[in-house]
Amino acid sequence: MGLLNIVKSSIMLSLYFYKNNKANFISMLIWPYLMLGLVVGLGFFIGDPNSFKRNVGLDVNPLTFFIASTIVAMSSIDVMWSIAGSIVFYRWVGVLEYIFLTPHRMSLTLILSGIPSYILNSTMFLLVLSPLLLLQEGLALGLLKLAVIYIALILGMLPLIGFAVIFASLTLITEEEENFLQWLNPLILLFSGAFYPVYLLPWWVRMISMVLPSTYTIELARLTALMGSPDFGRFTFLIGVLFGLTLIYNLFAAGIVGHSERLAMKKGVV
Amino acid sequence: MMKETIIVKDLKKIYTSYERIGFFKKKKTIIEALKGISFKISSGEVFGLLGPNGAGKTTTVKILSTLLLPDGGYASVMGYDVVKEASRVRKVIGVSLSVEKGFFWKLTGKENLKYFGMLYGLDGSKLNDRVEYLLELVGLKKLGVVDKLYEEYSLGMKARLSLARAMLLDPPVLILDEPTLGLDPPSARALRELLVKFAHEDKKTVLVTTHNMFEAEILCDRVAIIDLGRIIAIGTVEELRNKIGEKVSLAFHVSIPSSINVERLVEVIHVKTGYDLSFVSENGRFIIKALLEPKEVDQATPRILTELHSLKCRVNRVEVKTPSLEDVFIKLTGKKGF
Numbered sequence: 001m002g003l004l005n006i007v008k009s010s011i012m013l014s015l016y017f018y019k020n021n022k023a024n025f026i027s028m029l030i031w032p033y034l035m036l037g038l039v040v041g042l043g044f045f046i047g048d049p050n051s052f053k054r055n056v057g058l059d060v061n062p063l064t065f066f067i068a069s070t071i072v073a074m075s076s077i078d079v080m081w082s083i084a085g086s087i088v089f090y091r092w093v094g095v096l097e098y099i100f101l102t103p104h105r106m107s108l109t110l111i112l113s114g115i116p117s118y119i120l121n122s123t124m125f126l127l128v129l130s131p132l133l134l135l136q137e138g139l140a141l142g143l144l145k146l147a148v149i150y151i152a153l154i155l156g157m158l159p160l161i162g163f164a165v166i167f168a169s170l171t172l173i174t175e176e177e178e179n180f181l182q183w184l185n186p187l188i189l190l191f192s193g194a195f196y197p198v199y200l201l202p203w204w205v206r207m208i209s210m211v212l213p214s215t216y217t218i219e220l221a222r223l224t225a226l227m228g229s230p231d232f233g234r235f236t237f238l239i240g241v242l243f244g245l246t247l248i249y250n251l252f253a254a255g256i257v258g259h260s261e262r263l264a265m266k267k268g269v270v
Numbered sequence: 271m272m273k274e275t276i277i278v279k280d281l282k283k284i285y286t287s288y289e290r291i292g293f294f295k296k297k298k299t300i301i302e303a304l305k306g307i308s309f310k311i312s313s314g315e316v317f318g319l320l321g322p323n324g325a326g327k328t329t330t331v332k333i334l335s336t337l338l339l340p341d342g343g344y345a346s347v348m349g350y351d352v353v354k355e356a357s358r359v360r361k362v363i364g365v366s367l368s369v370e371k372g373f374f375w376k377l378t379g380k381e382n383l384k385y386f387g388m389l390y391g392l393d394g395s396k397l398n399d400r401v402e403y404l405l406e407l408v409g410l411k412k413l414g415v416v417d418k419l420y421e422e423y424s425l426g427m428k429a430r431l432s433l434a435r436a437m438l439l440d441p442p443v444l445i446l447d448e449p450t451l452g453l454d455p456p457s458a459r460a461l462r463e464l465l466v467k468f469a470h471e472d473k474k475t476v477l478v479t480t481h482n483m484f485e486a487e488i489l490c491d492r493v494a495i496i497d498l499g500r501i502i503a504i505g506t507v508e509e510l511r512n513k514i515g516e517k518v519s520l521a522f523h524v525s526i527p528s529s530i531n532v533e534r535l536v537e538v539i540h541v542k543t544g545y546d547l548s549f550v551s552e553n554g555r556f557i558i559k560a561l562l563e564p565k566e567v568d569q570a571t572p573r574i575l576t577e578l579h580s581l582k583c584r585v586n587r588v589e590v591k592t593p594s595l596e597d598v599f600i601k602l603t604g605k606k607g608f
Binding site for chain 1 (some may be wrong): 285286329332335336337338339341354357358360361363365367368369371372373374375376377378381384385386388389390391392393419435
């Protein structure tokens with residue numbers, strides 16, 4: 001009973017859901033554009049495209065910046081939902097016990113069954129918005145920028161897994177039926193600078209932003225707008241930060257997850 | 271020789287719950303769900319855990335399924351400790367915890383089985399063949415519903431699918447919590463026949479929980495009666511019947527006016543006649559029972575009948591039978607009805 005089977009079964013489950021829930025699938029295709037509309041709308045609320053260029057000090061395309069923000073913001077929500085939110089979903093449907101009956105650790109089962117869904121959904125968000133980006137940037141540069149955003153998505157997922165597992169543990173122990181991710185996710189996005197640039201946020205929010213992995217993922221993806229400028233050099237720095245956070249969050253998660261699994265099994269909440 | 275596949279020794283479980291009684295105040299409640307139960311089950315045996323709601327049946331099943339940690343005692347399945355070797359235990363058990371849910375509503379029956387089959391380690395043609403075989407075995411193929419969404423399934427179909435999932439890895443041990451709960455009689459019978467086949471022909475161990483006495487009587491090779499976290503009797507149905515001696519069961523099938531409370535009615539007749547009575551409700555009708563020495567029957571029947579008539583109850587039928595498991599249960603637990 002290999003771990004690979006958990007991944008494969010999760011892909012199978014996602015594909016079955018897409019096939020059997022056509023309305024849901026269509027809404028998934030529309031959703032990124034609605035989110036982009038929100039991000040662009042908030043962007044214009046702060047200033048027009050020219051003020052944006054003045055603020056960043058470069059002649060960059062704000063729409064590319066916003067597309068990247070949207071994809072990363074949506075994917076950050078998705079990784080949290082795919083791992084931490086899945087407990088609520090599985091419990092609500094009544095399959096949680098049967099998923100935990102695989103002969104592996106609960107946390108491992110959760111992570112491995114959450115990752116494929118995250119990758120599939122992120123890829124879909126990227127593909128859905130890619131025509132817009134290609135129209136903006138042209139085919140060659142557009143494809144390159146899509147590739148950079150995709151790298152950011154995958155790298156950004158790594159620390160978020162640890163982050164999501166910590167919240168999954170809390171969800172499991174607290175028997176939350178109304179998942180706190182519903183209010184936590186928008187806060188994470190706000191604090192990560194998905195809607196407003198981080199430097200415009202109050203100082204105490206900026207402190208929180210510094211420890212949120214999504215802050216760096218969003219910045220990394222936004223760098224695609226700066227491709228070709230010297231500021232693009234921050235790319236390697238941000239990758240380094242993300243790897244560091246991956247280590248910290250995942251080690252922390254590994255530390256508490258065993259304890260919370262045991263507590264959940266003792267309380268009988270599975 | 272039959273091999274002991276499930277061993278439970280002095281198993282204990284305590285739940286702690288907190289009830290909010292103020293903004294900052296919570297009241298702690300401790301519930302002893304299992305107070306040290308012990309039993310052994312062999313391969314080729316259908317073993318029933320019989321008891322009312324809250325007796326500790328589901329707790330026992332969840333511990334044996336490795337989904338719940340006990341607070342004391344020991345339990346093993348196929349020689350594997352359910353606490354220390356949980357992952358090994360999961361490879362040798364098939365579990366059904368509820369027939370009403372446990373599948374994805376927006377997937378068909380076949381898709382659900384394929385998903386769980388793959389999750390549990392099956393692949394490729396082995397997975398497809400096993401799923402097809404099980405859908406046939408539990409009768410879903412014959413009903414023509416394998417490609418219907420689970421949300422469109424009746425309770426009987428859901429129960430069949432749940433059993434099919436428990437059988438995915440062809441495990442030597444099946445642990446089924448109330449597998450026929452809410453099923454119509456033909457579906458329940460079909461399911462019971464399958465379970466008996468698994469145990470007696472395929473030599474699997476089948477542990478079922480139920481509060482249906484009739485089911486326990488016709489399905490189980492041995493039964494443990496559990497009440498308030500304790501096993502109060504264990505043995506074959508015959509052995510359990512012998513626990514109440516040579517008595518016979520006098521049963522009055524009655525229709526009771528809605529204005530009368532059945533518990534109160536039983537009490538009134540007891541006071542007036544001196545006989546210990548119990549009751550069982552069945553689809554809105556009641557059976558009022560008395561366990562008597564055979565020589566008492568002739569005298570007791572008219573006396574109880576008179577009282578029932580005087581209380582405006584319509585007596586549809588009177589039966590004198592050998593005691594059922596239900597009578598044993600009532601006698602041993604001291605309960606008046608359920």
